[in-house]
Amino acid sequence: MxxxxxxxxxxxxxxxxxxxxxxxxxxxxxxxxxxxxxxxxxxxxxxxxxxxxxxxxxxxxxxxxxxxxxxxxxxxxxxxxxxxxxxxxxxxxxxxxxxxxxxxxxxxxxxxxxxxxxxxxxxNLIDRLDELAAAGETFPHLEDYARPLSSWRLKPASANAxxxxxxxxxxxxxxxxxxxxxxxxxxxxxxxxxxxxxxxxxxxxxxxxxxxxxxxxxxxxxxxxxxxxxxxxxxxxxxxxxxxxxxxxxxxxxxxxxxxxxxxxxxxxxxxxxxxxxxxxxxxxxxxxxxxxxxxxxxxxxxxxxxxxxxxxxxxxPETTKVGICGVAGYQAECWVAATGLDIPDKFEVMKRQIYENLGPKIKEFDVFDMTQYGVPKENARTEAEGTAMLRVMVQAKSLDAFGPAGHLLPLVNPDGLGHFPGFQWQMDSRTCIPVPFMEYWPARVHVRHxxxxxxxxxxxxxxxxxxxxxxxTKPVVPQRDYDPPAFADKWGPTTPGPLGWVVHARSGDKGGNANVGFFVRHKDEYEWLRTLLSKSKMVELLGDEFKGNRIERVEFPGMLAVHFVVHDYLGRGVSSTVRMDSLAKGVAEFLRARHVDIPNKFLLKSKI
Structure with missing residues (x-):
């Protein structure tokens, strides 16, 4: 050596x-x-x-x-x-x-x-799947061990332990x-x-x-x-x-x-x-x-x-380890439409109605037809950029036929041509509008003895x-701890409403189809407030309209002055096929840090992050 x-x-x-x-x-x-x-x-x-x-x-x-x-x-x-x-x-x-x-x-x-x-x-197990199945491996989904790989609608294209x-x-x-x-x-x-x-x-x-x-x-x-x-x-x-x-x-x-x-x-x-x-x-x-x-x-x-x-x-x-299995799930495409100035929600609503009226029953050929607004225009904006919001249109389908004779997304997004809302703009680079194959992810497990x-x-x-x-x-997997704090007690004196991130750090990321986020404070005297504030119900409140009944797990790390959450199914089927623009869940922490809570004034006096 x-x-x-x-x-x-x-x-x-x-x-x-x-x-x-x-x-x-x-x-x-x-x-x-x-x-x-x-x-x-x-x-x-x-x-x-x-x-x-x-x-x-x-x-x-x-x-x-x-x-x-x-x-x-x-x-x-x-x-x-x-x-x-x-x-x-x-x-x-x-x-x-x-x-x-x-x-x-x-x-x-x-x-x-x-x-x-x-x-x-x-x-690389792609050529061993049948052999391992014969040996008793079912490759169950990590989120639901009752779902074996054989229940998946797709054919694996890759499988790596x-x-x-x-x-x-x-x-x-x-x-x-x-x-x-x-x-x-x-x-x-x-x-x-x-x-x-x-x-x-x-x-x-x-x-x-x-x-x-x-x-x-x-x-x-x-x-x-x-x-x-x-x-x-x-x-x-x-x-x-x-x-x-x-x-x-x-x-x-x-x-x-x-x-x-x-x-x-x-x-x-x-x-x-x-x-x-x-x-x-x-x-x-x-x-x-x-x-x-x-x-x-x-x-x-x-x-x-x-x-x-x-x-x-x-x-x-543990006696098992994770297997990342990918299969070709179909085709996807996306484009961005911009609206500027007044009445932006109404403008986007008009466009959505046009799309639905044009597609009619054909929309069922798409597994996903997602239209999400990103950004809110500034009132009395001094520049056109500040007064503009974007609508991201993201679609997925099993077959190219769903995209119609043109074979791309643009005619579906603007079916009435010049009969669009006032100020309609879309991206001039149309390459993302051309459907491309995408992968779906199946996180499974396999016994390490194999x-x-x-x-x-x-x-x-x-x-x-x-x-x-x-x-x-090996040893059976040690169960993850999952618990809520004691009831929140208002014992920190006067408070000021403001973004959680004024005094709390956070980091988030993806775990398969889940998102994790860990919050922590800078000073020991702030930790008791943080851990009692951030209950599961408070996390649901902070998630706002992003919460869709997701299962939430919570654990504390006193040695890091931290509280950690896992939000299950936040990314749907995982990074390679999620409809979210924040496909790696890196923005979740910053979204939550911007949410308002009542912050004790004595913490704010120390300085904001």
């Missing part, structure tokens, strides 16, 4: 260089050149990526991987040749072998021929310099790097759980250094060229989050708490290698862009089998 000067103190250091497939192109080069870390890792996958790659492979079966990684690697090649960091990425997506071979070809073009490139296979760190560890132990995986979990590269460096056993659950949370903190690149932060106003003068996160993981699994000092962004308890609360299920964070219990998690700001996280406990991994992995090296016959996790190594 190569140990850098930075790790002679026994602390494992790993730097992120990508939080999604289109992230900053020079981040890999920056982290390779100046982070001093033993391993660099890039997270390239989200639920929408696999759907996109599956569509891509229908035309180009040799692809299916995240090609941006090659672009990033080319930029960083000379520095990597000099510094020799190890690199782990899940950019292999649906074709890890294809990406690994492309990486070797790129390195050869750059004159680098002595790096060992490995790839991990076994997460969320696997853990064991394949990556095997590759590192065999001498890999670059490891390409498919759909490992976002944090698996960090768990793998720490387990390899520290020599952990797979039953050191507290340590593995700590590494899982460290991975969760830095997996989204700049999110832990201020990106997507509700405290962005304090950073607005340097809101560009963000450093990406670095995790320093001790042998006991506790860790510090930090960043390169010379780059923009900050690491504070606010940015770290925001990221911990992002896209979690609740107080139990599930992973194929460990279940992390985060009820007692603590976040301590050490100053100088260093934040310590501890209090994470671990238990044996998931052997294989590690291979490009240019070698070496084949390393990685045994699946046995039932004896």
């Amino acid at each position: 190569t140990v850098s000067q930075a790790s002679t103190d026994g602390v494992f250091r790993i730097a992120a260089f990508s939080g999604y497939s289109g992230d900053r192109s020079d981040a890999l080069k920056d982290q390779a050149a100046r982070s001093g870390c033993d391993i660099l890792f890039g997270d390239y996958l989200a639920e929408m990526n696999l759907a996109t790659r599956a569509l891509e492979m229908r035309k180009f079966p040799e692809l299916g991987y995240e090609r941006n990684f090659l672009h990033h690697l080319k930029i960083a090649a000379s520095v990597i040749a000099e510094k020799r960091p190890k690199i782990i990425t899940n950019a292999g997506a649906l074709n890890p072998r294809g990406l690994a071979e492309a990486v070797v070809a790129l390195l050869e073009q750059e004159g680098i021929e002595d790096l060992q490139v490995a790839y991990v296979e076994g997460d 969320y696997v853990g760190a064991r394949g990556i560890v095997a590759a590192l132990r065999a001498g890999a310099d670059i490891v390409i995986s498919g759909r490992c979990t976002d944090a698996s590269p960090v768990i793998a790097g720490a387990a390899w460096f520290h020599g952990w056993r797979w039953d050191q659950y507290d340590e593995l759980a700590g590494a899982l949370l460290a991975g969760h903190c830095v997996e989204c690149g700049a999110y832990v250094t201020g990106g997507n932060s509700s405290g962005f106003r304090a950073l607005k003068d340097q809101y560009f060229n963000f450093a990406m996160g670095i995790a320093e993981i001790a042998k006991d699994g506790t860790f510090v989050v930090t960043k390169q000092p010379e780059m923009n962004g900050v690491v504070t308890d606010v940015t770290v708490r925001s990221q911990i609360l992002y896209e979690i299920q609740g107080n139990v964070y599930l992973n194929p290698d460990v279940q992390a219990l985060i009820d007692d998690i603590r976040v301590t700001d050490l100053g100088r862009n260093r934040v310590r996280v501890d209090g994470v406990r671990g238990v044996a991994p 998931l052997p992995l294989t590690v291979r090296f490009v240019g070698s016959l070496l084949k390393i089998p990685v045994d699946p996790i046995s039932p004896a190594e």
Whole structure:
């Protein structure tokens, strides 16, 4: 094992260089050149990526991987040749072998021929679905275990299990310099790097759980250094060229989050708490290698862009893991119509009536015909832009025939031609109006005992089998806690009505078809008010007309002064097919922070966020 000067103190250091497939192109080069870390890792996958790659492979079966990684690697090649960091990425997506071979070809073009490139296979189940069904797997929907995959109306086009760190560890132990995986979990590269460096056993659950949370903190690149932060106003003068996160993981699994000092962004308890609360299920964070219990998690700001996280406990991994299954659901198209000035609700109502009258019974051929207004014009606006609102028309249908002889959306949106409302405008770029295939997402589960992995090296016959996790190594899923606070007591003195976000931070995201949102305050004396204020009924009130009878789960994190909610079915069938413009639920937190509540004046005196 190569140990850098930075790790002679026994602390494992790993730097992120990508939080999604289109992230900053020079981040890999920056982290390779100046982070001093033993391993660099890039997270390239989200639920929408696999759907996109599956569509891509229908035309180009040799692809299916995240090609941006090659672009990033080319930029960083000379520095990597000099510094020799190890690199782990899940950019292999649906074709890890294809990406690994492309990486070797790129390195050869750059004159680098002595790096060992490995790839991990076994997460892709599309060719094993019948075999696994015969072995008893039903692939039940995560939101309803009584619904097996066989009840789904679609034919799977891709099926990938969320696997853990064991394949990556095997590759590192065999001498890999670059490891390409498919759909490992976002944090698996960090768990793998720490387990390899520290020599952990797979039953050191507290340590593995700590590494899982460290991975969760830095997996989204700049999110832990201020990106997507509700405290962005304090950073607005340097809101560009963000450093990406670095995790320093001790042998006991506790860790510090930090960043390169010379780059923009900050690491504070606010940015770290925001990221911990992002896209979690609740107080139990599930992973194929460990279940992390985060009820007692603590976040301590050490100053100088260093934040310590501890209090994470671990238990044996669950007997099942998630499977992301995608199927082609039909065709979708959208367009935007603008109305300006007076009577905008009436103008849009006229347009909707025209559309419904024109389509008549034919509208039943569409699974979705959604028309939602975005924005409210400013009264007595000084510019046309300030006095304009938009209507987004988004449709989905199983067949292209639903779009009529023109084969696109525009004639359906403006059926009366020049008989439109006064000031009618629509987008001149009509490409989104042409129907394109879209994927529907089926989040399922599969038993980990059915998931052997294989590690291979490009240019070698070496084949390393990685045994699946046995039932004896697993534990039933620890139930998520779900509870309401005690009754709200008005004991904080005089209040002023105003946006919740004046004193409360929040972060939200997508979990399949669900949205999660975590709220937290800056000061300990505000937490009792927050936790008693934010009951489930208050959450329903804050959601307003967005609440459609959704099931809501709630849990508290005192060590982070936080209250966390999961709003089920907020995104419908998931990011790849939701009708919401906010398809990743990132705007939910900011919508809720803008809702008005009665805020104690003594909190407002401290300063607003």
